[in-house]
Amino acid sequence: MNTPAISFEVFPPRSVDAAFKLWDTAQALAPLTPRFFSVTYGAGGTTRDLSHDAAHVLRRTSGLPVAAHLTCVGASKKETLETAERFAKIGITDIVALRGDPADGDTSFQPHPQGFANSVDLIEALAETDKFTMRVGAYPDSHPDAVSQHANIQYLKRKFDAGADEAITQFFFEADTFLRFRDACAAAGITKKIIPGILPVANWASARKFADRCGAVVPAWIEEAYRAAERDGRHDLLATALCTELCSDLLDEGVEDLHFYTLNRPELTKTVCHAMGITPRSELSNVA
Template sequence: MPTPSVSFEFFPPKSLNASFRLWDTVQTLAPLAPEWVSVTYGAGGTTRELTREAVATIGQAFDLRVAGHLTCVDASREETLEVARGFRKAGVEDIVALRGDPPKGEAGFTAHPEGFANSVELVAALADEGFMVRVGCYPDKHPEAADADADIAWLKHKIDAGAKEAITQFFFDPETFLRFRDRAAAAGIDAPIVPGILPIENWSKASKFAEACGALIPDDLRAAFEVATRDDRADLLAVAQAAELADTLVGEGCDQLHFYTLNRPELTRDVCIALGLAPKVALSRVA
């Protein structure tokens, strides 16, 4: 079976200890030679400057292709594009364009009076600026979508606006992704759709996150993690579950996988090694 290419998502640090954790994460995963890595925005765009700094530093220190996340939240069009141009000055040409979560305390997304109304408008503007734009998509129905067909239609709008690739929200059943991929193809979407995988570092947090973003949790998986957590075997189950999911997807023709690391690199590293991705240098060495 072919070995897939991989990409990793990191969080920008909000404290000194978090900074150490981020650099340890990048140092651990860089030897696996990812195609690219990304740095997220906090909810409501709260880590905008931290994201910019982390993107620049990771690209320079580790010689990795880095994508900055960019959202429509709480900023005018010009302010948002200035962030994108700041990425470019740091040598970054890749952006993951998202609508973004509303600021803390707000029930739903409200566009800035002078900002982008939605992710489609953001994608179009970034594509016009010449960036390589990736977008998100939802194999399980987005909590705000009218139905599953609406998710497909919205993804097509983003691809038509200039996005070159889509990354899925995490999911737990490979059939969820495969059905979504088939429906996207039937709708005329020919851009790559990369499955997003979350190695489960903390079951309680992961299950709450899944419920918030609409990712369905199979009953047998929930039961298995509850037992494994009680028996202090959760990490073993997490690696086995994510590796099995990834292996199934590769067997179904997925040649790219995107990992949500949560800045906890050990599980992602172990899953990648289980898939046959050998580190290019010693794992303790900075690239």
């Protein structure tokens, strides 16, 4: 099994305690030498300023590569591009460009009256600046708003054609889900890198709700396994085993990169990485 390139997603803190949790996560995972840390937005763009500040501090204090999320929600085109320019000025030139989740109170995405209508428009505008490496979202189980998997894949192709460099998928539970998607993307003429997104399940109830919101299919056997493991007090053991097996199966099929959704809880992610032979290479000493 080849050792993969890895990256990690964290979310910005909303409190002092959460800030320490973020830095603890960086402290735990940075020695694994990730390609980058990505810093998310909250639903509806609610943590736009917090995301900027967290990305800035993480970049400044650690020197780690940081990819900042940028969405179309709740801001005009001018405001969104100004945010991108602020990232560029602090040395963050990797962007994860997304449409974004609906704003609070909305059941579906509603563009800002002066904003970008969708992720393709955002990607095109960022590409025109010629300042950013852009990653985009991809959906192996199909995006909840897509009318079909074919339409889902064609829209991903549009994002690449607009200027995206790589894609990171939503999480999934079985390797075949990603592999079928990868094959379908290749058949559609997509040649750029698609990185599988991996969720080490620290809390099954939360992961189940997250899966429902984003359209990730939960196989019946996964549901049954976690329910049994919770009854028997073996949740973390099961989560580690299933996540490690998923990653191993992907690597056996030629996958070279893995992106972990850490939820600012690094323990399971670190354990899975160690199981794949990814061990610390340096210490991160400047994060406080």
